Structures are given as structure tokens and as C-alpha cells.
Amino acid sequence: MVASALLGGVLVLSACSGSDDDSSGGSDSGATAQSDSDQAAAKKTSVADIKVTPADGTDNASINNSAKVAVTKGTLTAVKMTTESGTAVAGAISADKTSWAPTGQLERATTYKVAATAKDADGRTAHENASFTTVSPSNSFIGYFTPDSGSTVGVGMPVSINFDKAITDKAEVQKAITVSSTSGQEVVGHWFSANRLDFRPEDYWKENTTVTVKLALDGVEGASGVYGVQQKTVTFKIGRNQVSYVDAQTKQMKVTQDGKTVKTIPISAGSPENKTYEGQMVMSEKFKETRMNGATVGFTDDDGKGEYDIKDVPHAIRLTNSGTFIHGNYWGAKSIFGSVNTSHGCVGLSDTKGANDASTPGSWFYNSSIIGDVVVIQNTGDKTVSPDNGLNGWNMSWAEWKAGSAV
DSSP states (O other), X not given: OOEEEEETTEEEEEOSOOHHHHHHXXXXXXXXXXXXXXXXXXHSOOOOEEEEESOTTOXXXXXXXXXEEEEESSEEEEEEEEETTOOBOOEEEOTTSSEEEESSOOOTTOEEEEEEEEEOTTOOEEEEEEEEEBOOGGGEEOEEEESOTTOXXXXXXXXXXXXXXXXXXXXXXXXXXXXEETTOOOEEEXXXXXXXXXXXXXXXXXXXXEEEEEEEOTTOEEEXXXXXXXXXXXXXXXXXXXXXXXXXXXXXXXXXXXXXXEEEXXXXXXXXXXXXXXXXXXXXXXXXXXXXXXXXXXXXXXXXXXXXEEEEEEEEEEXXXXXXXXXXXXXXXXXXXXXXXXXXXXXXXXXOSSSOOTTSHHHHHHHHOOTTOEEEEESSSSOBOOTXXXXXXXXXXXXXXXXXXXX
């Protein structure tokens, strides 16, 4: 029913049903409700859980394995890692997008910042930020090892590790280093000091085998507040078995390979006043030519100058840290070799001046030898060389060697 009235010249219409107005009013109300729902959904926290390692504020973090980002209930969309100065650190998100790690080793004593973003299954975003500092040189230690990875060495070559910090927890450090051989020989470590740890089997390495050294020192506390930073695997090969026997009485050296004598060489060992050490000595360095000055090893005259100073000693092979070499000698009369001991403690072989004459005994022996070969010196009348003077731990019995292990 429609009613009309004229009020003050204005026609007013009223109706009991106004669908157009009601419809319009209903749409505005629905839109408002939907908007509130969207806002509520947007405000809901993402369920993606990001974890940055090391934790925010960490000091002394590892430079190898500690830095990583992981997410559960979501996937990573972006990870940015920089130094405090802003230098970017390269890294990669895993194929399943649930983790991230740097692609290279971090620097010591450096602060790093990490910013990570992830999304959950509903597309909601989560963020995480952290900052940590890697271990400093003063709070970390490194082991300098020999032989080099990939090298081929003689059967006497021990694994020798010299640490740049004194180790007080020797057991923990030794347990983090494993040495094995394809020969299956038992290998045991021996501590010569708080800074030096050597490994060897009971007898010389088996020829033509491979030795593997695993350094799992990363994060190992070697002393109070001092941590290892190395995570490394080293392999080297053992060559043919060469052992040479120097007899100071007969003044001859017998060179054997794989148990067979291949050459006998006349020598001149230390004089009665300057006897050569006895014992098993391992070649640690080779020089085609080197300078030898007596002043560096205590042989001086009244003026404090070296009793000898030879700038071009040919074919020199180091046997001890204290200065024992087996080397070529061109300045002595050829008649001394095989007949008289005249040196200041080294073992001399007849040679020529210059390091290119392959026909001389000194040159032949140099070219036939590799680092790690053994020279056994006998009948000099002097004491046995100290096992830690060079790489000469073979001068200890197996029981003595094992007694120096910390594990």
C-alpha cells in the first residue's frame, strides 16, 4: 500500500518495503565484515620457525661448521649474511629450501650478521635476525702438519703436528685426530711437548700404501678458552722402501731399496772431536744447494765467527733440526771418503761444486732419495739422537712411544 500526502508543497512518499535501500545497506555491511576477516588473517603469526646458528650474541663461533640457517613448518625465501662492515658472504639455500649455509670458510675474529626470511604453507612471512662473532686468533689454535697432502714420502715419515698454542687437554685434541693406513697398521700418537704431537706405526710404513689424516679439531677446546678451527682431511702416499745404513767405522754407506742393497758409497762422518749422532734419522728437507755456517750450530772461533762458512754446499739433506745433514762435499780431498772422518758432525759424500753433476755419489744419493727416507747411522761413538730432534721418533721403543699417547 502506498500513501501520499502534500506537506508544505512537498510530496512525501513512504513505503512499507524498500528493497533497493535495504540491498544497498546489506552490501556495505558484508564488505566491512570481509575486510575485518582479511585483516585478522594478515595479523595472524606465521607458523614458519627460523633458527639461526650460532645464536644471536655468540662469541668464539666456529669458522667452519657453525654458521647455518634452518626452518621448520615453512621454506626459506631469502638469507643474507654480511660482515659488520657490509661485505656479503656467499651461501646457498638447500634444494628443499629448509636450510642455508655459507659456501666457504669464515674469517676468524669477525662479526657476522644474518637476516633470514621464510614463508609457511599459507604464504605468511616470518623473519629472523642474528649477529655472532667468530673465534679470535688469541682464542683458537692451529696445527701445522707434515707431510703435505698429496705428497709421496719414504717409509719413515711420521705425521708430525706442531700447534701454535700449548695444548693442556691433550686427550681431547688427540681424539679429534685420526691417522689410518691402507696397510692396516696400528698408528699411535705421541706427545713430545704441549705443542707437538707425532703419529707413527710400530714399524716403518708399508711401501706403496696410502695414509689418511683426519683433523676434526673444529670447536675442540685444547686449552681453557682456546678452540681448534681446523676441519681437514689429508692423504699422502708411501713410496718404495729406502733405508740407508752409515757405518762410521768402515766409512761406508749401504743404500737399500725394498730390502736389497742397490749401492755402497764411501763417506766421511764426524771427526773424533765432533762425532755424528747415532740412530735412525728421517730425511725432513732437501736442498740442491745451501749455505752452512758453523756459527749457527755453535762452531765458532775466538772472534765469534763460524769455524766454517760454505755458501754452496751441494745436495744437502736434513736429518736433524740441530743441523745434521748428509750432503755432497767438493772441498775435501777425494781420498778422505771411505778412509777418514773429518766433518763437524754431518755425513759427507764426494761431490763437485755446483749441483748438476749427476755422476757423483752426492748427486746420485740426492736424486735417489725422497723426504721420509731413513738413514741409520752406526758406530760413531756418540749418543743416540733425541727422538724429537727432527722427525726421529723411531729411536723410541714401541712401548715408550705408546706411553706418550694421551688416549
